Amino acid sequence: MFMPRGDLFPEIGPFETGTLPLSGGHVMYWEQVGNPQGQPVLFLHGGPGAGAGAVHRRFFDPNHWRVVVFDQRGAGRSTPLGELAHNTTPDLVADIEALRLHLGIRRWLLFGGSWGSTLALAYAQAHAARVAGCVLRGVFLGRPAEVEWFLHGLRRVFPDVHERFVSFLPEAERGDLLGGYLRRLNHPDPGVHLPAAQAWSMYEGACSTLLPSSETVSAFARDRSALGLARIEAHYFAHGLFLPPEGLLAGMTRIADLPAEIVQGRYDMICPAATAFDLAAAWPAARLTLVPDAGHSALEPGIRRALVAAVERFRNNY
Numbered sequence: 001m002f003m004p005r006g007d008l009f010p011e012i013g014p015f016e017t018g019t020l021p022l023s024g025g026h027v028m029y030w031e032q033v034g035n036p037q038g039q040p041v042l043f044l045h046g047g048p049g050a051g052a053g054a055v056h057r058r059f060f061d062p063n064h065w066r067v068v069v070f071d072q073r074g075a076g077r078s079t080p081l082g083e084l085a086h087n088t089t090p091d092l093v094a095d096i097e098a099l100r101l102h103l104g105i106r107r108w109l110l111f112g113g114s115w116g117s118t119l120a121l122a123y124a125q126a127h128a129a130r131v132a133g134c135v136l137r138g139v140f141l142g143r144p145a146e147v148e149w150f151l152h153g154l155r156r157v158f159p160d161v162h163e164r165f166v167s168f169l170p171e172a173e174r175g176d177l178l179g180g181y182l183r184r185l186n187h188p189d190p191g192v193h194l195p196a197a198q199a200w201s202m203y204e205g206a207c208s209t210l211l212p213s214s215e216t217v218s219a220f221a222r223d224r225s226a227l228g229l230a231r232i233e234a235h236y237f238a239h240g241l242f243l244p245p246e247g248l249l250a251g252m253t254r255i256a257d258l259p260a261e262i263v264q265g266r267y268d269m270i271c272p273a274a275t276a277f278d279l280a281a282a283w284p285a286a287r288l289t290l291v292p293d294a295g296h297s298a299l300e301p302g303i304r305r306a307l308v309a310a311v312e313r314f315r316n317n318y
Contacts (some may be wrong), residue, residue, distance in 0.1 A: 018123050022095055025087055033062060035062060039109065040065075041108055043070075047233055048233055059298075060311055108131070111311065112137070115233075133260060134259075141278070158206065185229065198226045209300060213286070213297075260283055
């Protein structure tokens with residue numbers, strides 16, 4: 001399905017790119033786009049492990065915003081690709097703060113979808129004074145029931161897609177989908193880990209849009225994208241997303257007064273809408289926009305328009 005993207009801002013290249021050495025031998029790729037003197041906004045990609053792309057620059061008016069985009073540890077253009085050592089949520093939170101200091105930014109707006117919403121919340125709760133607000137999409141809180149839904153519950157809506165996901169594994173291993181995939185994703189032989197990464201990523205891509213989108217599935221299936229997403233995502237799932245036992249909702253009092261825009265597709269099957277409602281109920285300063293004809297992807301037409309509108313509402317408020 002081809003999706004016109006005329007409601008996004010025009011394509012634009014970065015005015016600055018760089019790398020930042022991190023702990024544990026990781027190196028972060030980052031870039032800045034738009035107005036060097038503009039209001040800072042940080043784009044947080046999904047996954048974990050999906051990486052950022054050129055289209056993600058286009059949610060922001062380049063004449064107004066100083067847009068910072070980076071690839072999280074092990075993802076996208078950061079190196080080493082797919083590396084799991086020293087790759088936890090606290091590491092990522094520390095990386096964001098290191099990037100803020102490196103770029104000399106006092107406060108910034110956080111923009112994140114799916115896992116990017118999880119990471120935005122974790123960072124905001126740790127560094128509330130450095131956050132001007134949040135624009136979140138397709139909310140994921142990393143709770144056990146949400147991971148269980150992804151691995152097993154999606155069968156209720158996408159039984160054919162889920163069957164392909166399950167049948168990739170030998171029958172004897174299908175009782176532990178996460179364990180079976182982890183063994184293959186972490187195997188050193190590309191002939192073993194790449195097919196597993198593609199099977200995992202195509203499963204997620206096929207469930208991400210309201211209507212079937214071969215374009216989306218193809219993007220998820222690309223070797224480099226698939227490996228970072230599948231290996232890191234499975235790693236995080238196996239470790240409770242490296243979140244505190246009490247979960248992110250327990251920390252909402254730290255950011256209760258922080259302004260937020262939550263954009264959620266009614267038919268988001270990757271991150272069902274109930275999670276966004278749970279977050280909005282715990283966040284007095286948040287505004288929830290439910291898009292009636294959309295799934296999970298940030299590039300769904302209604303989601304794109306709602307996200308651009310949400311960012312625009314943050315103009316000149318900090």
